[in-house]
Amino acid sequence: MMEKMIFGRFIPGDSLVHRLDPRAKILFVFLFIAIVFVANNAITYGLLIGFTLLVVFMSRIRLYFLVNGLKPVMILVIFTFLLHILFTREGAVLLDLGFMSIYEEGLRQGIFIAIRFLVLVFITSILTLTTSPISITDGIEVLLGPFKRLKLPVHELALMMSISLRFIPTLMDETGKILKAQMARGSDIGSGPVKERIKAVVPLLIPLFVSAFKRAEDLATAMEVRGYRGGSGRTRYRQLNWRFKDTASLLVLVALAGTLWYFRS
Amino acid sequence: MDILLRQVGYSYAVDTPFEKRALTDVSLHIPSGSYTAIIGHTGSGKSTVLQHLNALLKPTEGAVIIGDRKIEAGVKAKNLRDIRRQVGIVFQFPEQQLFDETVLKDIMFGPLNYGVPEEEASRRAHELVEQLGLPKEVLGKSPFDLSGGQMRRVAIAGVLAMDPEVLVLDEPTAGLDPRGRREIMDLFHQLHIQKGLTTVLVTHSMEDAARYADQVAIMHNGRCVVTGEPGVIFADEEQLGDYRLEPPRTVRLQRHFEARTGLKLDGISLTEEALAKNIALALAEGRDSE
Numbered sequence: 421m422m423e424k425m426i427f428g429r430f431i432p433g434d435s436l437v438h439r440l441d442p443r444a445k446i447l448f449v450f451l452f453i454a455i456v457f458v459a460n461n462a463i464t465y466g467l468l469i470g471f472t473l474l475v476v477f478m479s480r481i482r483l484y485f486l487v488n489g490l491k492p493v494m495i496l497v498i499f500t501f502l503l504h505i506l507f508t509r510e511g512a513v514l515l516d517l518g519f520m521s522i523y524e525e526g527l528r529q530g531i532f533i534a535i536r537f538l539v540l541v542f543i544t545s546i547l548t549l550t551t552s553p554i555s556i557t558d559g560i561e562v563l564l565g566p567f568k569r570l571k572l573p574v575h576e577l578a579l580m581m582s583i584s585l586r587f588i589p590t591l592m593d594e595t596g597k598i599l600k601a602q603m604a605r606g607s608d609i610g611s612g613p614v615k616e617r618i619k620a621v622v623p624l625l626i627p628l629f630v631s632a633f634k635r636a637e638d639l640a641t642a643m644e645v646r647g648y649r650g651g652s653g654r655t656r657y658r659q660l661n662w663r664f665k666d667t668a669s670l671l672v673l674v675a676l677a678g679t680l681w682y683f684r685s
Numbered sequence: 686m687d688i689l690l691r692q693v694g695y696s697y698a699v700d701t702p703f704e705k706r707a708l709t710d711v712s713l714h715i716p717s718g719s720y721t722a723i724i725g726h727t728g729s730g731k732s733t734v735l736q737h738l739n740a741l742l743k744p745t746e747g748a749v750i751i752g753d754r755k756i757e758a759g760v761k762a763k764n765l766r767d768i769r770r771q772v773g774i775v776f777q778f779p780e781q782q783l784f785d786e787t788v789l790k791d792i793m794f795g796p797l798n799y800g801v802p803e804e805e806a807s808r809r810a811h812e813l814v815e816q817l818g819l820p821k822e823v824l825g826k827s828p829f830d831l832s833g834g835q836m837r838r839v840a841i842a843g844v845l846a847m848d849p850e851v852l853v854l855d856e857p858t859a860g861l862d863p864r865g866r867r868e869i870m871d872l873f874h875q876l877h878i879q880k881g882l883t884t885v886l887v888t889h890s891m892e893d894a895a896r897y898a899d900q901v902a903i904m905h906n907g908r909c910v911v912t913g914e915p916g917v918i919f920a921d922e923e924q925l926g927d928y929r930l931e932p933p934r935t936v937r938l939q940r941h942f943e944a945r946t947g948l949k950l951d952g953i954s955l956t957e958e959a960l961a962k963n964i965a966l967a968l969a970e971g972r973d974s975e
């Protein structure tokens with residue numbers, strides 16, 4: 421169950437997407453987030469879907485795996501979709517159920533928002549799936565470099581981010597283990613009335629918190645023992661280097677933005 | 686309760702890039718009332734097998750038959766609670782499962798979940814804490830204030846308190862002090878006899894397997910390669926070596942003794958007591974024949 425979750429997982433590989441510079445990929449994601457908001461009609465949303473599928477294809481990560489792993493997000497998507505359908509009251513009435521009616525605009529909005537959501541989640545997942553946490557940290561640190569002047573603890577922030585990313589799968593695995601241990605003792609999160617299910621979460625969360633804190637403490641000790649002193653004066657073993665394909669990937673994105681702009685209504 | 690694994694295969698994370706085959710074609714019969722030890726090199730699939738014994742994992746191939754219930758690959762199984770009440774598992778490092786405010790409440794968690802009345806659950810908790818060699822005062826303490834070894838004992842008590850018919854133990858004493866290990870293993874054995882439990886023990890201690898088990902199964906690369914009586918399995922040093930295992934210390938000592946003195950001992954010695962007896966016998970005979 422937990423093993424299917426893909427947040428924060430990294431799948432080593434050798435696709436073009438894998439080999440891009442992490443800085444390029446991070447910039448790519450942020451630019452993409454901005455570009456998504458340009459779309460406002462069927463053509464432009466269609467283009468976004470097409471582009472996203474292309475990126476997924478180039479990363480050589482199986483679409484099925486991605487969809488399967490993002491099931492929890494799907495629930496959120498469906499929820500927002502329903503919210504839009506139920507609460508937008510514009511345009512022609514499509515369906516009149518008496519106690520409520522579904523409006524054309526509501527359906528349109530619902531579908532568009534759902535697409536926007538999915539496209540964003542897919543692209544960000546591709547970022548974390550194809551980039552090792554260490555590279556992501558390096559990338560973020562370099563990109564945020566200019567803010568060091570403003571006394572922003574850039575190195576520490578990047579480190580925090582990468583540690584969080586790194587430990588998501590670990591905590592997932594741990595959750596699975598503790599869940600099993602408690603299931604063996606008769607607690608059942610998967611069934612029964614809602615009240616019982618909520619009660620069953622406590623035996624899961626407490627051990628999880630305890631172990632997370634213990635892990636954090638152990639990690640801190642291990643870092644200190646090995647002489648970690650933060651970012652100042654630290655040299656790098658891994659050098660990032662920006663190649664033509666990195667520039668190209670961003671140019672592709674600019675082209676996408678232009679196209680969307682052209683077709684938007 | 687009889688448990689039968691029929692050509693069980695299991696893969697973790699099916700349909701993801703992390704798919705990992707852990708079991709292949711495992712067939713194993715655990716007769717009711719037997720004490721089965723599962724041994725094998727690290728990563729050979731022992732813990733994975735154990736989780737099939739109370740349907741925490743469902744086989745991806747083959748079938749597991751637990752008492753009169755059949756858990757089959759590809760068939761949705763319902764109402765597993767009954768199985769889980771009858772088959773208690775002490776997981777590897779069970780202290781991770783503690784969560785309640787007090788040790789007493791934590792031990793009572795399992796039984797209460799299965800509908801045991803409050804007084805009965807509390808009575809069991811008091812009794813088990815004593816049996817596991819913990820001072821009575823711990824019952825009122827938070828489980829997180831205990832030492833690692835004490836936490837382990839509390840976690841074990843939490844499983845025993847469910848009064849299972851089948852007791853499944855995954856390296857229950859790993860990391861405990863030697864004396865404590867012996868005490869806890871003896872307690873399991875005592876319960877096994879007294880209550881007529883079916884016990885399954887996963888262990889890296891060949892000595893424990895030799896001393897307590899009446900059936901030994903060897904796991905290797907996700908397959909159950911050999912099952913048999915400990916007397917036979919531990920006599921075959923070559924086979925053990927093939928699976929990266931070695932005989933228990935008593936057997937090794939017996940071999941050294943035989944090589945050194947030229948005397949041949951009767952059978953093989955699975956416990957220190959048996960070894961002492963066999964040596965004494967051999968020495969006495971040796972003296973007689975001189």
Ligand SMILES: Nc1ncnc2c1ncn2[C@@H]1O[C@H](COP(=O)(O)OP(=O)(O)OP(=O)(O)O)[C@@H](O)[C@H]1O
Pocket residue numbers: 423593697698705706707725726727728729730731732733734777
């Ligand atoms: N949750 C999991 N997800 C993916 N693979 C797993 C998982 N748990 C175990 N495995 C893999 O399955 C195989 C068997 O693991 P298992 O835990 O059953 O071994 P084991 O015999 O109990 O080892 P040990 O003696 O170290 O406890 C190993 O190769 C392991 O990497």
Ligand SMILES: [Mg+2]
Pocket residue numbers: 731732733777855
């Ligand atoms: Mg194990």
